[in-house]
Amino acid sequence: MKPNNRELGTCYYPEHWPEDLWQTDAEQMINLGLKWVRIGEFSWSRLEPKENEFSFEWFDRAIKTLGEAGLSIILGTPTATPPTWVIKKFPDMLALDADGRPRGFGSRRHYCFSHEGYRNQCSKIVRKLAERYGSNPYIQAWQTDNEYGCHDTTISYSSSALNSFQSWLAKIYGNDVNKLNEEWGNVFWSMEYQGYDEIPLPNLTVTEPNPAHALAFRRFTSSQVTTFNRIQTQIIREYSSAPIIHNFMGRITDFDHFDVGEDLDIASWDSYPLGFLLDRAGATETEKNIFLRQGDPDFQAFHHDLYRAVCGGRWWVMEQQPGPVNWAPYNPEPLPGMVRLWTWEAFAHGAETVSYFRWRQVPFAQEQMHSGLLQPNSAPAPGYFEARQVKEELDASPEISNGLSDVAIYFDYDADAAWNVQPTGEGLTYFQLIMDHYRTFRRLGLNVDFVHKNTEDFSGYKLISVVGAIHISSDLISRIATSMATLVFGPRTGARVGNMQIPKNLPPQINLVKSRILRVETLPSNVSLEIDPVGRAGRYIEIIKLDNNASPYLKLKNGQVIATKEESGVIYLASMIDQKGLTAFYQKLFKEIKLDFLLMPDGVRRRSTEIEEFWFNYNNKVVQTKIGEMKPADIIRLPRV
Numbered sequence: 214m215k216p217n218n219r220e221l222g223t224c225y226y227p228e229h230w231p232e233d234l235w236q237t238d239a240e241q242m243i244n245l246g247l248k249w250v251r252i253g254e255f256s257w258s259r260l261e262p263k264e265n266e267f268s269f270e271w272f273d274r275a276i277k278t279l280g281e282a283g284l285s286i287i288l289g290t291p292t293a294t295p296p297t298w299v300i301k302k303f304p305d306m307l308a309l310d311a312d313g314r315p316r317g318f319g320s321r322r323h324y325c326f327s328h329e330g331y332r333n334q335c336s337k338i339v340r341k342l343a344e345r346y347g348s349n350p351y352i353q354a355w356q357t358d359n360e361y362g363c364h365d366t367t368i369s370y371s372s373s374a375l376n377s378f379q380s381w382l383a384k385i386y387g388n389d390v391n392k393l394n395e396e397w398g399n400v401f402w403s404m405e406y407q408g409y410d411e412i413p414l415p416n417l418t419v420t421e422p423n424p425a426h427a428l429a430f431r432r433f434t435s436s437q438v439t440t441f442n443r444i445q446t447q448i449i450r451e452y453s454s455a456p457i458i459h460n461f462m463g464r465i466t467d468f469d470h471f472d473v474g475e476d477l478d479i480a481s482w483d484s485y486p487l488g489f490l491l492d493r494a495g496a497t498e499t500e501k502n503i504f505l506r507q508g509d510p511d512f513q514a515f516h517h518d519l520y521r522a523v524c525g526g527r528w529w530v531m532e533q534q535p536g537p538v539n540w541a542p543y544n545p546e547p548l549p550g551m552v553r554l555w556t557w558e559a560f561a562h563g564a565e566t567v568s569y570f571r572w573r574q575v576p577f578a579q580e581q582m583h584s585g586l587l588q589p590n591s592a593p594a595p596g597y598f599e600a601r602q603v604k605e606e607l608d609a610s611p612e613i614s615n616g617l618s619d620v621a622i623y624f625d626y627d628a629d630a631a632w633n634v635q636p637t638g639e640g641l642t643y644f645q646l647i648m649d650h651y652r653t654f655r656r657l658g659l660n661v662d663f664v665h666k667n668t669e670d671f672s673g674y675k676l677i678s679v680v681g682a683i684h685i686s687s688d689l690i691s692r693i694a695t696s697m698a699t700l701v702f703g704p705r706t707g708a709r710v711g712n713m714q715i716p717k718n719l720p721p722q723i724n725l726v727k728s729r730i731l732r733v734e735t736l737p738s739n740v741s742l743e744i745d746p747v748g749r750a751g752r753y754i755e756i757i758k759l760d761n762n763a764s765p766y767l768k769l770k771n772g773q774v775i776a777t778k779e780e781s782g783v784i785y786l787a788s789m790i791d792q793k794g795l796t797a798f799y800q801k802l803f804k805e806i807k808l809d810f811l812l813m814p815d816g817v818r819r820r821s822t823e824i825e826e827f828w829f830n831y832n833n834k835v836v837q838t839k840i841g842e843m844k845p846a847d848i849i850r851l852p853r854v
């Protein structure tokens with residue numbers, strides 16, 4: 214048996230604690246079995262209290278204490294929290310919201326990604342840190358900034374954003390602004406521009422802005438995040454060969470993580486299952502009650518699988534909720550055993566490291582109600598004991614390795630942006646559509662991979678689902694088609710060409726699909742249409758003209774076709790459908806293509822590694838499963854057959 218290859222860690226803020234605690238803390242972390250400790254990501258005001266007055270000695274001592282105790286350090290760059298002197302120096306570096314109001318000082322992430330002066334200021338502090346600690350043996354990894362996009366901070370309507378947006382457009386469209394007018398359709402409502410300097414940001418318009426304009430701005434904004442991050446990674450790499458990580462967030466989709474991932478070595482994300490259930494997972498009120506202390510059974514796994522794709526397989530959980538958080542609408546205690554379950558679920562999905570946020574609950578400021586592994590008085594909190602249990606279990610476990618999944622979902626941040634600028638129905642999002650398909654695969658007991666525009670090899674999958682990808686190039690479709698997998702397209706895949714234009718020959722713009730979308734209707738969420746034989750269609754429904762050589766694959770009870778089997782063999786699904794309907798749809802398809810599945814009991818999920826099967830019970834009650842009874846928060850591990 215190869216020994217386990219997974220590690221635990223925690224997030225630590227030496228600047229929050231008296232120096233004489235550092236040593237004890239470090240020793241206790243080691244005793245608990247932690248390998249990693251992340252520091253520094255919010256400490257700018259202590260590292261550079263005034264411009265060019267650096268104060269690194271305390272940080273040197275903290276690093277030495279933690280390192281000598283045997284911990285490996287992740288050094289975070291502090292650029293998510295520019296201190297007051299930076300704001301005084303650049304009053305216009307604050308991001309502006311859609312109403313044109315500056316995001317105020319007094320919390321974090323108040324900067325605009327496009328501000329040149331701020332970027333330079335960040336370069337300076339990052340270079341200082343990289344110079345000083347780049348070859349320090351205790352610094353074994355870096356984290357850039359903290360949670361790009363968190364607190365709705367990707368988009369800024371500042372004058373720096375405006376200037377950079379105009380130059381960005383000029384680069385794309387060249388000397389002739391008419392090309393842009395043409396592509397955006399600016400003749401509509403006399404929106405034609407004579408020069409790039411006339412193009413505003415798409416906020417504060419009387420009614421909705423041109424979707425082409427809004428989408429271009431979102432694409433631009435995404436590029437700003439990539440550039441901002443790249444500035445830091447390039448500097449760090451001049452001085453250090455340690456891997457560079459960023460901690461992404463749950464359900465933040467307003468910049469392209471695959472682009473940012475190109476400059477990182479390891480992707481990571483911050484997993485707060487109980488907070489996410491209540492504020493972003495899209496759960497119903499009933500689900501919120503059932504899973505209140507456990508979290509959504511698919512939300513964590515979704516992000517594990519998504520972020521596994523961002524850096525070609527290497528990923529961590531940089532922050533794991535260890536007890537109640539402080540920021541969700543309500544902040545319940547996890548059910549006993551859930552901290553252990555979340556940690557193991559991450560490992561089963563391939564995480565190299567799971568790091569708990571935070572070591573000790575802090576008695577002051579915004580997060581004083583947020584739990585840590587330790588209470589403010591240093592007594593262990595419940596999460597501490599679960600982390601210890603995981604460590605003991607890890608030590609007795611075989612190596613975990615992940616193979617390819619049978620099914621893959623194509624994920625596209627640009628599609629998310631396009632849905633956002635043109636939802637066509639209240640609350641319709643790309644994320645929800647993708648989540649519907651993901652959940653269905655998990656309910657059928659399957660492992661899922663995500664593939665994306667930069668995936669080099671699509672082969673090895675039995676089925677790839679490409680839904681909601683509003684703009685998708687024919688080149689990419691051909692590359693996906695070489696995989697030999699069964700392909701499921703739609704709804705809305707290939708619905709637009711160029712920049713938000715309806716294809717001349719009607720959608721979808723997919724050469725493997727000859728049936729045409731004549732019209733689209735969207736419906737309120739409390740109205741839906743019955744599917745034959747089971748489930749309901751609703752929210753977004755395309756009205757199809759069936760190609761002569763295609764056959765109906767799924768129909769409504771009223772006879773309307775909502776999925777086709779095309780002559781090319783691909784399936785085009787023309788509607789959003791509920792879990793029941795989607796489960797039946799995929800069960801039928803899996804039987805046809807001989808893909809093994811197993812319908813899981815509600816709230817129970819499984820994940821197979823190369824040699825084991827993990828079953829996780831997200832329910833707050835005992836459930837009977839095919840492999841035996843599972844108590845709340847139970848994990849069962851079996852050899853894979």
Ligand code: GAL
Pocket residue numbers: 359360363483485532538539540570580583
């Ligand atoms: C994360 C963030 C941490 C901390 C934590 C609280 O989003 O990265 O700094 O604020 O949330 O749950």
